[in-house]
Amino acid sequence: MRCSPSGRSVGRRRLLGFGLAGLALGAGATPALGATPASAATPSTPGAPGAPAPDTPAPAPEAVAAWGRQAATVAAAQIGVPYAWGGGDRLGASIGFCDEENGYLNGQCLGENTVGFDCSGLALFCWYRASGGAVDLAHYTVAQYHRSAPVAARDLLPGDLLFFSRPDAPLHHVGVYAGGGAMIHAERTGTLVARLSDVLDDPRWAPEFAGGRRPLPLARPA
Secondary structure (H helix, E strand, O other), rough: OOOOOOHHHHHHHEEEEEHHHHHHHHOOOOOOOOOOOOOOOOOOOOOOOOOOOOOOOOOOHHHHHHHHHHHHHHHHHHOOOOOOOOOOEEOOOOEOOOOOOOOOEOEEOOOOHEEEEEEEHHHHHHHHHHHHOOOOOOOHHHHHHHHEEEHHHHOOOOOOEEEEOOOEEEEEEEEEEEOOOOEOOOOOOOHHHHHHOHHHHHOOOOOHHHEEEEEEEOOOOO
């Protein structure tokens, strides 16, 4: 299982659900706070291998570090928002959807009735909002991995993205590093965006840790 769907699936859902999400949140709203659980387990790689991006040193100019701190602040403001499979965009939480196996809880489709975030939707919103649009990540964990530079665990800064993988689901999850060893993430349907302490020592997540990475700003034409 993954924590968010592929870009193709999200695109299809956007055509169906964007208008409803806009009514629920309103363009330009401040980070939405919600509360109502959303079901299945973690999505985000539809069979994509997620080969590592070139290991060039992570950029650490003050602007990017400041964006990261703000991204962590934005992520903290989403704690308590429901998980929604396919949810989350540049404006904030949005309506999710259900596919063949994801978005359900106890056999009931919650995704299409829930405004919230999945894991990559949360990451893209936090960085887009924090950077004023300079960092515009795809709604897809593998693509977010490729649009970021590697950061050693000892060098993690607030806002860096933490990626997780399993043999059966490469890069199945992403969370936002909150500093102090903690991560803020949207895990799966039926949960809320939450803060997890000591993630790199957590028996559930530490074995699946695939690395920390720092999002890269869009290249600007000269």
